[in-house]
Amino acid sequence: MTKPLILITNDDGLFAPGIKALIEVVKEIGTPIIVAPDSPQSGMGHAISIHEPLRLNKVDTFGDIEAYECSGTPVDCVKLARNVVLKGRMPDLCVSGINHGSNVAINILYSGTMSAAMEASLEGMNSIGFSLLDFSFDADFEASKPFVKEIIEYTLKNGLGENTKLLNVNIPKLPQEEIKGFKVCRQAKAGWKEDFLENKDPLGKPYYWMSGEFVNNDIGEDSDVWALENGYISVVPCQHDLTAYKAIKGMKALEKLNKGNSRQNSVDSGTFESY
Amino acid sequence: MTKPLILITNDDGLFAPGIKALIEVVKEIGTPIIVAPDSPQSGMGHAISIHEPLRLNKVDTFGDIEAYECSGTPVDCVKLARNVVLKGRMPDLCVSGINHGSNVAINILYSGTMSAAMEASLEGMNSIGFSLLDFSFDADFEASKPFVKEIIEYTLKNGLGENTKLLNVNIPKLPQEEIKGFKVCRQAKAGWKEDFLENKDPLGKPYYWMSGEFVNNDIGEDSDVWALENGYISVVPCQHDLTAYKAIKGMKALEKLNKGNSRQNSVDSGTFESY
Numbered sequence: 356m357t358k359p360l361i362l363i364t365n366d367d368g369l370f371a372p373g374i375k376a377l378i379e380v381v382k383e384i385g386t387p388i389i390v391a392p393d394s395p396q397s398g399m400g401h402a403i404s405i406h407e408p409l410r411l412n413k414v415d416t417f418g419d420i421e422a423y424e425c426s427g428t429p430v431d432c433v434k435l436a437r438n439v440v441l442k443g444r445m446p447d448l449c450v451s452g453i454n455h456g457s458n459v460a461i462n463i464l465y466s467g468t469m470s471a472a473m474e475a476s477l478e479g480m481n482s483i484g485f486s487l488l489d490f491s492f493d494a495d496f497e498a499s500k501p502f503v504k505e506i507i508e509y510t511l512k513n514g515l516g517e518n519t520k521l522l523n524v525n526i527p528k529l530p531q532e533e534i535k536g537f538k539v540c541r542q543a544k545a546g547w548k549e550d551f552l553e554n555k556d557p558l559g560k561p562y563y564w565m566s567g568e569f570v571n572n573d574i575g576e577d578s579d580v581w582a583l584e585n586g587y588i589s590v591v592p593c594q595h596d597l598t599a600y601k602a603i604k605g606m607k608a609l610e611k612l613n614k615g616n617s618r619q620n621s622v623d624s625g626t627f628e629s630y
Numbered sequence: 631m632t633k634p635l636i637l638i639t640n641d642d643g644l645f646a647p648g649i650k651a652l653i654e655v656v657k658e659i660g661t662p663i664i665v666a667p668d669s670p671q672s673g674m675g676h677a678i679s680i681h682e683p684l685r686l687n688k689v690d691t692f693g694d695i696e697a698y699e700c701s702g703t704p705v706d707c708v709k710l711a712r713n714v715v716l717k718g719r720m721p722d723l724c725v726s727g728i729n730h731g732s733n734v735a736i737n738i739l740y741s742g743t744m745s746a747a748m749e750a751s752l753e754g755m756n757s758i759g760f761s762l763l764d765f766s767f768d769a770d771f772e773a774s775k776p777f778v779k780e781i782i783e784y785t786l787k788n789g790l791g792e793n794t795k796l797l798n799v800n801i802p803k804l805p806q807e808e809i810k811g812f813k814v815c816r817q818a819k820a821g822w823k824e825d826f827l828e829n830k831d832p833l834g835k836p837y838y839w840m841s842g843e844f845v846n847n848d849i850g851e852d853s854d855v856w857a858l859e860n861g862y863i864s865v866v867p868c869q870h871d872l873t874a875y876k877a878i879k880g881m882k883a884l885e886k887l888n889k890g891n892s893r894q895n896s897v898d899s900g901t902f903e904s905y
């Protein structure tokens with residue numbers, strides 16, 4: 356029986372305790388191959404490097420486990436892993452993380468961890484992004500490990516079905532015995548209220564530094580935020596089709612705009628009564 | 631009658647002909663306010679700057695139109711516009727682009743243009759991202775302008791309904807009279823087959839440079855790719871809930887994993903027959 360090939364990446368780089376915990380789990384299950392950024396890439400979202408070359412260096416950070424650091428973004432790491440390191444060979448699974456800090460709700464869009472996992476799913480792999488609700492560098496990943504192992508084994512055995520190739524998994528910061536298990540849920544309707552720290556640099560020139568507060572007004576008990584707040588590990592199956600299908604019908608009037616008329620002249624904006 | 635306040639941004643920076651064309655349209659309709667990156671930010675996706683300060687400089691590039699350049703990503707530009715430039719005042723609309731090159735299908739995830747528009751929609755504005763199917767710097771935006779004006783006016787007058795706050799608009803590279811009008815459609819199931827140029831730098835060290843080919847196997851006539859190939863302007867209403875709802879039910883078995891058992895010991899992976 357061939358062991359499954361499992362691609363590991365993250366957005367915090369090779370020295371983050373989170374990826375070390377993930378590697379420890381994966382090496383019990385399959386053959387890990389690691390391609391991770393050579394610098395912190397939190398908040399890089401789905402960024403890719405178009406205008407510059409990428410570096411890829413083999414490292415022996417994890418003994419005999421094949422590992423590379425890459426100068427690009429988390430999404431670059433996955434693309435390089437597939438096309439250069441693995442020369443097109445398809446891993447059986449991609450896992451990303453374990454991120455230091457939550458990636459619930461809309462954070463999936465900002466998160467390098469989740470964007471790497473999303474990219475892997477776009478490339479055709481089943482993929483899981485893991486995050487622990489603890490932002491600190493020395494977060495304790497021990498309680499997470501048996502659950503991470505369980506859901507990786509579940510996915511390898513059962514697949515993810517035809518409607519998703521990507522799971523967004525967030526783990527509460529709780530002792531292992533207090534974690535109630537997995538809850539399959541939807542992305543909460545929650546987001547950020549930004550605030551910018553405004554200050555001056557040593558030359559007196561102003562700068563702005565982003566900060567913010569996570570705001571959740573979603574009271575549903577089927578959301579990822581609810582699951583976490585109630586001691587569960589949230590599991591959101593994700594897709595990359597962003598079409599708002601329900602909105603299509605209501606917008607069909609757009610297709611009738613100026614139908615049959617020449618658009619040589621711009622539309623008479625006097626016909627619009629309000630704005 | 632107060633003119634609508636329209637926030638303009640892009641990912642190519644203030645000197646791109648695409649944003650100039652957009653500004654020319656917007657100033658006929660409302661009061662433009664411009665916050666755009668001070669360097670090219672194509673492919674930056676939904677990246678945000680967490681680990682570094684941002685600069686924001688007022689510029690007189692467009693005469694008496696209020697305009698700023700920002701050192702951050704397209705998403706940073708929108709966040710700074712809302713929180714610092716406008717001090718929380720809500721624009722009536724955000725428009726992003728006009729991008730030099732298509733942002734159909736999955737490109738919405740990689741595109742700085744679309745991510746800026748997505749961010750504006752997350753902040754509560756109706757928002758439209760525009761792209762022309764011409765990658766060249768000196769692309770001709772004249773044919774696009776009456777259509778851009780038309781859909782902006784439509785959106786200001788009618789809103790976008792309760793199911794979307796974001797439109798992904800792609801315009802074919804055709805003479806104005808050959809453009810057949812708007813087609814409201816879904817995101818095509820199409821993506822990239824990457825290739826990496828591998829070469830050596832002057833010191834003999836290898837580097838990799840991403841390239842790729844856009845591959846569309848989606849034969850549906852309701853997709854954005856189809857619309858564009860057939861002379862229409864594609865309009866995809868978008869959402870930011872990435873939950874794959876259809877996948878939730880099939881994954882409920884996860885919630886029963888080890889239910890009631892202690893997870894002090896890791897799962898016996900011998901129970902998994904195949905992988």
